[in-house]
Amino acid sequence: MQHILLMPDGAEVDPSAVPPDGSQRTPPPAPYPFELDDFQRAACGAIDAGRSVVVAAPTSAGKTLVAEHAVRAALGAGGRAVYASPLKALSNQKYRELGRIFPGEIGLLTGDHSAEPQAGCLVLTTEVLRSMLYRGSELGARSAHTSWTCP
Numbered sequence: 001m002q003h004i005l006l007m008p009d010g011a012e013v014d015p016s017a018v019p020p021d022g023s024q025r026t027p028p029p030a031p032y033p034f035e036l037d038d039f040q041r042a043a044c045g046a047i048d049a050g051r052s053v054v055v056a057a058p059t060s061a062g063k064t065l066v067a068e069h070a071v072r073a074a075l076g077a078g079g080r081a082v083y084a085s086p087l088k089a090l091s092n093q094k095y096r097e098l099g100r101i102f103p104g105e106i107g108l109l110t111g112d113h114s115a116e117p118q119a120g121c122l123v124l125t126t127e128v129l130r131s132m133l134y135r136g137s138e139l140g141a142r143s144a145h146t147s148w149t150c151p
Contacts, residue, residue, distance in 0.1 A: 037062055044069045064094075068101060071121050075105055081121040082139060084129045088112065095123040 043053045043066040055063050074081040085091040088110045095108040107119030109128045132139055
């Protein structure tokens, strides 16, 4: 399967670049027993450089790896990550998966269930996210570095 990497004209991703605020570069993606695709390396490099990233890829293409890196970057910078999913079942699954990777750092809000809502990474449904944003929630108020991930 081939993935197409789209970037703004003239944009280059340098994984060794220091973010614009001068903060330390986030750790590289966790070691995986496989080679990362170009879009994964480029997206992780852009996150490390403090840029916004949108990844659009088919199911099972590897978007979660980039999301994990965004969570790692946000938590490493003392910030907060938000992982929004359109389905409760997927939110519950990602809550368990991310909880294994980042123990003690993951919270869940699905409307039916709430766990650790002040956690560094909050997994929620898009419906809950929408309601929170409409109500003026300060979801990203923990710090200036908030990572938003929506599959």
